Amino acid sequence: MRYPNGTRRKNNITNSTPTSSGKSYSNRGMTLEEDINAANTYYVSRDMAIVHKKPTPVQIVNVDYPKRSAAVIKEAYFKQASTTDYNGVYKGYHVDFEAKETKNKTSFPLSNMHEHQITHMEQVMKQKGLSFIIVRFAPLGETFLLESKYLIDYWYKQQDGGRKSIPYSIVKEKAYLIPFHFQARVDYLKAVDKVLAKLEEDVNV
Amino acid sequence: MRYPNGTRRKNNITNSTPTSSGKSYSNRGMTLEEDINAANTYYVSRDMAIVHKKPTPVQIVNVDYPKRSAAVIKEAYFKQASTTDYNGVYKGYHVDFEAKETKNKTSFPLSNMHEHQITHMEQVMKQKGLSFIIVRFAPLGETFLLESKYLIDYWYKQQDGGRKSIPYSIVKEKAYLIPFHFQARVDYLKAVDKVLAKLEEDVNV
Numbered sequence: 001m002r003y004p005n006g007t008r009r010k011n012n013i014t015n016s017t018p019t020s021s022g023k024s025y026s027n028r029g030m031t032l033e034e035d036i037n038a039a040n041t042y043y044v045s046r047d048m049a050i051v052h053k054k055p056t057p058v059q060i061v062n063v064d065y066p067k068r069s070a071a072v073i074k075e076a077y078f079k080q081a082s083t084t085d086y087n088g089v090y091k092g093y094h095v096d097f098e099a100k101e102t103k104n105k106t107s108f109p110l111s112n113m114h115e116h117q118i119t120h121m122e123q124v125m126k127q128k129g130l131s132f133i134i135v136r137f138a139p140l141g142e143t144f145l146l147e148s149k150y151l152i153d154y155w156y157k158q159q160d161g162g163r164k165s166i167p168y169s170i171v172k173e174k175a176y177l178i179p180f181h182f183q184a185r186v187d188y189l190k191a192v193d194k195v196l197a198k199l200e201e202d203v204n205v
Numbered sequence: 206m207r208y209p210n211g212t213r214r215k216n217n218i219t220n221s222t223p224t225s226s227g228k229s230y231s232n233r234g235m236t237l238e239e240d241i242n243a244a245n246t247y248y249v250s251r252d253m254a255i256v257h258k259k260p261t262p263v264q265i266v267n268v269d270y271p272k273r274s275a276a277v278i279k280e281a282y283f284k285q286a287s288t289t290d291y292n293g294v295y296k297g298y299h300v301d302f303e304a305k306e307t308k309n310k311t312s313f314p315l316s317n318m319h320e321h322q323i324t325h326m327e328q329v330m331k332q333k334g335l336s337f338i339i340v341r342f343a344p345l346g347e348t349f350l351l352e353s354k355y356l357i358d359y360w361y362k363q364q365d366g367g368r369k370s371i372p373y374s375i376v377k378e379k380a381y382l383i384p385f386h387f388q389a390r391v392d393y394l395k396a397v398d399k400v401l402a403k404l405e406e407d408v409n410v
Contacts, residue, residue, distance in 0.1 A: 044328060047328070047331050047332075049332060050325070050328040050329055050331075050332050050334075052287065052288050054259055054260060055259060055260040055261065055262035055263065055284075055286075056260065056263070056265070057260035058260065058261070058263050058265075058278065058281070060261070060263075070282055070283070071282070071283060072280060072281075072282065073263065073278065073280070073281035073282065073283070074279065074280070075277060075278070075279070076263070076277075076278035076281055077275055077276070077277065077278065078275070078276060078278070079260075081260075082257065083257050087292065087293075088292075088299075088332075089299035089301070089329055089332040089333070089334035090332060091332060091333060092298075092299070092332065092333030092334070093297075093299070094293075094294035094297070094298070094299040094334075096294070120255070123249060123252070123255040124255055124294055126252050126255075127252075127254060127255050127293075127294040127295055127296060127297065128294070128296060128297035129255075129294035129297070129299075
């Protein structure tokens with residue numbers, strides 16, 4: 001448990017979630033989160049997959065119930081999520097992923113991943129779910145699907161004193177480039193299909 | 206879309222979620238939600254499955270960022286969930302379910318299900334996920350796993366003027382009784398195994 005607190009938003013990484021202080025960086029004017037949500041809406045409309053973003057976990061402390069109008073939450077606090085942001089089902093496969101956007105051009109810094117997310121990814125993999133991250137290198141306009149096994153490998157190497165980021169060249173080699181699609185701007189199912197084809201291939205070897 | 210608004214908590218049904226106005230009814234002193242959360246904790250600790258309850262969706266309107274202390278949400282509203290409450294992965298199977306507790310002894314009233322939950326269940330089934338509800342008949346101390354296909358069948362019959370509940374006798378016939386387990390009080394994976402065995406059997410016939 002060597003994960004230090006307070007390292008969020010360092011190293012030019014932003015979580016894809018827009019915050020009240022402003023939208024996340026994106027060179028297309030759309031955040032990665034917006035693109036993924038658009039893809040999910042498109043997928044479900046075509047019966048291609050059903051994937052949802054989980055709501056932000058909030059600890060509710062005080063709620064006001066005015067007469068004849070909706071309940072108002074008057075005091076609540078953000079809780080740390082214990083899972084990744086997205087999950088769902090595609091052709092019988094459980095898919096589970098996190099989306100991250102970086103302004104970096106040469107590597108994906110590990111600093112915005114959390115220990116508990118890594119743990120969650122390992123648990124999903126043990127149950128034979130498809131676990132991955134969607135990484136956008138914003139300055140390059142490139143978005144990749146990287147299977148969690150590679151991320152986890154770098155994570156533990158870092159804990160043993162290794163480098164604090166995954167080189168772009170490794171992402172380029174190991175991950176699948178996610179194509180742009182008019183209706184599903186981040187058409188990640190195309191990349192999931194490649195992961196599945198590879199799994200199939202490995203089984204048949 | 207004949208689903209009428211404002212029918213929640215009618216017919217002695219309570220959602221398993223405890224609210225600030227008090228805990229849900231349960232004859233064991235534990236809510237169904239607490240029992241399921243305990244089961245999920247047990248399952249993940251044994252690497253048996255990874256299932257989480259989704260956070261309550263909240264629309265955040267106003268957040269205060271005091272110096273040197275945590276951000277406080279000052280104004281927020283409850284949003285209607287667009288999915289069921291629980292999902293996860295078990296031995297490669299995507300599982301997705303809703304938990305409901307009723308004080309009724311003779312039937313499970315459909316009035317606490319929402320149109321969008323039924324839609325979500327249909328979407329999950331189309332993608333070959335395992336979709337079901339966990340129903341507790343509190344006065345009887347019995348908890349069942351009922352596959353969504355039966356629920357959906359009654360749902361559409363109701364829309365065509367049919368009965369507004371699923372008879373206990375039908376639940377008893379079609380659903381799987383969930384056994385009590387010391388560490389996983391609602392040991393629902395045992396019932397999921399029966400669903401899977403039945404699927405296997407149907408394939409091999």
